[in-house]
Structure formats: structure tokens, C-alpha cells
Amino acid sequence: MFSRATLCVGLSIVLVSASVGHAQERVYAGEGGMMFHPILLEKTADFEDVVTRVLDAMSNSADETRRAQAAGWKVYRATEPGPPDQTSVLYVFVIDPTVTEANYSIGELLRQELPLEAQDLWENFAASYAYSPSLLNLTLVADFTETELLPTAPEVP
Secondary structure (H helix, E strand, O other): HHHHHHHHHHHHHHHHHHOOOOOOOOEEOOOOEEEEEEEEHHHHHHHHHHHHHHHHHHHHOOOOOHHHHHEEEEEEEEEEEEOOOEEEEEEEEOOOOOOOOOOHHHHHHHHHHHOOOOHHHHHHHHOOOOOOOOEEEEEEOOOOOOOOOOOOOOOOH
16 A cells, blocks of 8 residues: 555656656856747736746745846846737846856746646646747847947958
């Protein structure tokens, strides 16, 4: 009896971890980064709830890396409706600065920072997409808050 219960509990934990763990790793290679999230119009509240919960958990995390990630992370919502046929809303994650080698995957962050709620939050998050998100790594070219311009890009032969 004990081994069946242990097996069931163990299997449940593996299934929950696997479900949340399907998210692609999101590690930025540049100084800054952006991610574009096209969200279904009727799912914006679910998306914003998950993002708010994750950023709050990261900001209050005991893990210094998570707090550093949260400190450089802003989330914007586009005013204009998005494709297809204006049935989505574009959210933009702006990460500046990035934390070297840190994983910004919402699935991973949910699993680590909100393990008891991870599966439900992940399901709401994943169901909110109109289509796949896009990640961009960025290198700073000019900083208008500084008086000097940064070095120019190398010439292409």
C-alpha cells in the first residue's frame, strides 16, 4: 500500500514538473533583451495575472539572481490591437540589463518561485497566446542619457 501511494505521489510530481517544464529556456546573450508576447484579447487578464505574480515572487525571492532579474524587467502593453485581424494584444518584456546566464522562462520561474501554484498559472499563461513569442538579444548602440556616443559598429566589407 505504501509503495503504491509513494508511486502515485512521485508520478504526480513528475507530471506537474514536466507540464510546467515544457517551456523553452529563455536566456539572453546580449546586454539587454526584449520578448514580444502576442496575447489573445480575451486572455489579457490571465496573462497579466501570471506576469504580475511571477515578478512579485521574483522581487521578494531569497535568490539574489531572481531579484536582479526582476530589477531589470519591465512589461509593456501595446496600445494598438495586434494581429491576426486585431484579435490580440502585444506585450513586450524589456530586460535591461540582463542577468548573464539567467533563465527568464516563465515556466521555470513559476516552477521555482511558485511551486504550489505553478501548474494552474502555467496553464493560464500558455492558453493566453495568439501565436508564439519572439525573443531578441540587444546590444546598446547609443544612450541618450549620456553625453558621449558609444563606439560605432564595425564596417562590413
